[in-house]
Amino acid sequence: MIDLTQYLWIMWLVFVILCVIIEVLTLEFTFMMIAAGSLIGGLGANVIGAEWWVQILAAATISGLLLFTIRPLLLKTLNRGEPPALTNVDALVGMNARATAPFVAGTGFVKLANGETWSARLAEQFEAITLIEGDRVVVTRIDGATAEVAPRERSETP
Incomplete structure (x- = not known):
């Protein structure tokens, strides 16, 4: 064997x-x-x-x-090192944008800094503010296909 x-x-x-x-x-x-x-x-x-x-x-x-x-x-x-880069909608939070038309009842459209146009609504604490075309905003949250935004500063040219 x-x-x-x-x-x-x-x-x-x-x-x-x-x-x-x-x-x-x-x-x-x-x-x-x-x-x-x-x-x-x-x-x-x-x-x-x-x-x-x-x-x-x-x-x-x-x-x-x-x-x-x-x-x-x-x-x-x-x-060790840097945290991984944000992707998809996570990368949109904090991005600058401009209103493309006046906001009506707290909703409207914005053009993000990356060139995309999104439907948007004002963040809850800013619902009383009226945005006009060209106003600068910042994305605070993404809710489905809607960007929640907060105003930054009003543009000088309409």
């Missing part, structure tokens, strides 16, 4: 390669730590001639240590 334990090193290499492939797809350093632990612990123990259960125990121990010590440091370093 063939002793399969002599081929354990092949299984360790296949497992390490599989973990690296999964890591490339997930990019969270979890499978990289498992791969490193298996390479150092499992394959390393196999090279020195340890029993199969010692190889598994060494791989699990080193993988666990790497997961709880090195991975958090890598993630902290990777996530």
